[in-house]
Amino acid sequence: MPLRRLAPHLPSPRRFLRSLNPSPAMSPAADAAHLATAADPDEDLCSSAAESAAAAAEEVAPARPLPRPPVSAEERIERAWSHWRRLGAPRLMVAPMVDNSELPFRMLCRRYGADAAYTPMLHSRIFSENEKYRSMEFTTCKEDRPLFVQFCANDPDILLQAAKMVEPYCDYVDINFGCPQRIARRGNYGAFLMDNLPLVKSLVQNLSANLHVPVSVKIRIFPRLEDTLAYAKMLEEAGASLVAVHGRTRDEKDGKKFRADWDAIKAVKDALRVPVLANGNIRHMEDVNNCLEHTGADGVLSAETLLENPALFAGFRTKEWKDDGDENGDSGLDQADLVIEYLKLCEQYPVPWRMVRSHVHKMLGDWFRVHPEVREELNKQNKLTFEWLHDMVLRLKELGGRVPLYRKESALQTTANGVAASNA
Template sequence: MIFKSKTLTLCFSTPNSRPLISNLLMAQTRPVHSDPPPPLQQHEQQQEVEEEKSSSLSDTAAFRLESPTLCLTGEARIERAWSHWNKLGRPKLIVAPMVDNSELPFRLLCRKYGADAAYTPMLHSRIFNETEKYRNEEFTTCKEDRPLFVQFCANDPDILLDAARRVEPYCDYVDINFGCPQRIARRGNYGAFLMDKLPVVKSLVEKLAMNLHVPVSCKIRVFPKLEDTLSYAKMLEDAGCSLLAVHGRTRDEKDGKKFRADWNAIKAVKNALRIPVLANGNVRHMDDVENCLEETGCDGVLSAESLLENPALFAGFRTAEWIEESTKDGNLDQAHLLVEYLKLCEKYPVPWRMIRSHVHKLLGEWFRIHPSIREELNAQSILTFEFLYGIVNRLREQGVRIPLYQKDTHVTEIPADELASLQAPTASS
């Protein structure tokens, strides 16, 4: 069942639930981009919310905390943090939050290929509260989309709490972004630029920890000095953070190819804290995953940019850039993954700017071989699924194939019938 509440769009598949009006209802033909239909009337929404609370969201309720985190003593808070993490199955392979890129269809694709959990894109808390269209387009989820971190940027505790309360029934953590290093974060006074305003950081975490019934997580970058990073991490834990993700680069180290993430700093944070800690940075294939977990002692790893190029990374696939003697053709390529992604977008619509971005990320190397096809894509102001499937078919007709590779120790068999289903539909299909 597809469910649209007063505040956000959700997608559920429960056998005995009646269909509800939603901006995600599928047409029989492949849709083109259009504005969502008018929202439901308020009384209809309220009725549907109550029905959903008693049926489809029963699994979610099982993971809700009995009381807010800061209502407990320090030791009990640590025990609860680990109890919740254990209930989720201690996920190790996690899709990092990426603005416009870690939306529902992409998260589901990564989950199919080994991801244990995922973050939403960073959501702007104030805009999320004020704009229904923003909520409906930027945050969608479904029953299979768990465990899920919903990430917000904010600098006002009350505004952040209002936004968090809208999503807490539908996620496993509400996450606060303290790591965004981009200029827009500087202008908006959020993300990594709150590292200069630690009292604000503390107030944001405490506000959620004192009022939410799901745990609060945080994602940070490191300071240039290790002692500052450790003090920062301890402050977050004491403020009520139940899980901390640490990006091993500083705020000024934006280029992941130029600056290596500091796994030693992440290890030091892990050793200093008592809550679960995740590592972010330098994860390009499964050997990196294993090395990172071993070197840092962390409870899981996040990958971002590498997943955009290769959503099957966590299933052991790697791009040609990381070929070794023991690697071989994995019988999968990025065009197959793009077709899967597009089919998910047909089922769970997202803004076309997100889809366009994934097409470029997945087919970037293919477009270098045939730049005229890329130029045709760039010139297309209004996209359709037919057009994008046609791009894939044209590249195939040109004889382009850039396989993904696997090491013998990371082989994932893909059945032949499943591979056949990954072909791009033709105009006649």
């Protein structure tokens, strides 16, 4: 499974991308958080430069021909569904997560039932200007499909330039209209573009008219349902071939405090003619089935729960969501096992150490609460190595206090409409 890094792609690859930006400019201060800091070891790839270059050299552009952009609304709707079905109508998806839905994690989730995945949110301007950012933040491989590549943006031309670079390597170019964080407010993107709907429309229209790969969008809901429906219809009319709806408003950032509004997602699904995905309240496979039945959505996205339990879509659940007194028993799999799998994937598909560190903390959170001294040792490591991380996991296992994952067989049954809830 050869690794694909974007920077060296197409004929005379490095010369091609450098010609787009002969001398990359420094980003404004508002964008500093999106750029790697060379002095920080966590920003280094978790592999040698030679290994990364060797893997990148194996990159080849996909051979399949791309269709011409559609010329009418009806043709676009027809093509939206045709494309979705050609991908296998994926239903279980890894949501876009900044620094957390990178290639090794996507591949781990795919091993455990995920049908498709989003990349982390990529900053379109920095992506189009900075070769190092492209090479560090976007990697893929042949098996990493179907794939959504997500960008944040507020300039239609810059977004198109970035999207053109990735369209041969993905199945959708996605626009982030849902990020509610302060960095999105400062950068004027994500959910804060809900205050500028003409700009939102122009971003979608420009991509739809100039890309061969379909355009998808990920949105949050407005406080008023009628505003949400008008927003979703505008996006479809502008050229979105798929709409993913996070059922919370821009101000409802805490997923544990605010329940996602599945009724609003259902209303969007009923109002649109393109595929619609549901995001919110997905903690285990029963939630998946209930969400699909309640909303009628064509698939679901999970984010935070997958970080703790990448095996969610294969029917595994953490102790927090274990049903006492039913057939839900110790599966024999635990999060430490998943960390070992993840580390091996990172050795195969190098990513910045900061991403590795973050996933280890998320997946071993329950273990670290039992053995906080091991977590402190991890936090003290200025420079990580695979050897040290493997030894740390081994030490946790030797210390005891295992935290198993549980599996409920009924959660793996088919959904109400007859589509398998897990392909594991």
